Amino acid sequence: MTRRARPYRSVLYVPASNARAMEKVKTLPIDAIIFDLEDAVAPDQKIPARATLATALKEGGYGKRQRIVRINDLSNQWGTADAEAVAQMDCDAVLLPKVESAAQVEALAQITKDLPIWAMMETPLGMLHAAEIAAHNTLEGMVMGTNDLAKELQSRFRADRLPMQAGLGLCLLAAKARGVTIVDGVYNAFKDADGLRAECEQGRDMGFDGKTLIHPAQVAVANESFAPSNDEVELATRQIAAFEEAEAAGTGVAVVDGKIVENLHVVTAREILAKAEAIAALAT
Known part of the structure; x- marks a missing residue:
């Protein structure tokens, strides 16, 4: 399976300190999991969460879902120890928050070695340096941190996300230029299925590979929005046949x-x- 074909329709955040939640995601039809050691874990739980997560990953049971671990920033008191711990875990990638330069990616790579790296893109400086970040040889994916970006921009919420289109576009261009997976930011109103669907459709139209999610109730909408529709599959089949015939x-x-x-x-x-x-193969 090529990187572009690998589905990332639904990427669910799960607190690494919550063993029950990490067990529940094994039953959800999601393409990837972000086990979170950062925002979703209270300061007094940061260190115990590493052990809880390591145990859960060792026990396995996550099937074909991609297992990504978000660590704390290397500049704070937990980040380096997080990176050292994740390097020993049975996971598929490590996610670094608030990436603003390729040097930060390199600093993590020095610790995690061959483990693929994903970058949280959530600051104006990160947007402006997206091209150099995407070019790092260990970078496999980008995750838009739209809540933090809105805070940094001091922008108002708009359903069309006009204030952050420049930042989203810069990261998309960088990711596509380097063949890097890129997933859209979260939709906070997890009970608003119509709003989520509209934002998923916008993200899919722009070229994002999938959506980060904060609640299991959002999975079905994201999976449908970022999967090829029956009409798209039917048209693609006819286009290939017609071209080969010609x-x-x-x-x-x-x-x-x-x-x-x-x-x-x-x-x-x-x-x-x-x-x-x-996508069909993931379901088997």
Whole structure:
């Protein structure tokens, strides 16, 4: 499975200090889990949470879900010890908060070695340095921290997220230029399914690979929004067939539904089918 095909439709935050929550996520149809040692864990629970998380990961049972651990910032009293502990855990990646430079990614890589790194993109400086961050050879993914970004921007909430479009766009460009996975920020009103769906659809239209979530009630909407629809799969199948038929006939021109189909459309069509197949494989 290629990195672009690997589904990250639903990425759920789970407190690493909550053993019950870490057990429950084993039953949820999510693509990835962020086990959180940072914001979701109280200061007096930071150290015990490492051991709780290590035990949960060792016991396993998370199936094909990607297991990502968010540590504390390396500049505070817990970050370095978090990184050292995560380097020994059975996880798929480590997530570094408030990344603003490639140097921060490198500092973490010196501790976690070959473990893939994900970067929280949540400050104006991080947005401005997104290209250099995405270019680091250990970086595998970016996570938008839209709550922190809104705080830093001093912006008002708008359903269209106009105030943060520049930051979202810079990170998207950086991620796509380097083949890095990028998932959208959280939607805070977890009981508002319509609002969540609208924001998921906006994020999917922009090019995000999925959505970070704060509640299990949000999973179904995110999974549906970021998966290829039946219509998209059907169209992709017809585009590939028409293009291959035109090539075989030596005509060089394929037409589907009155529209020219070129090689670039076929590339996209194949990616749609690969994503659909990968999603189906996760369910087995």
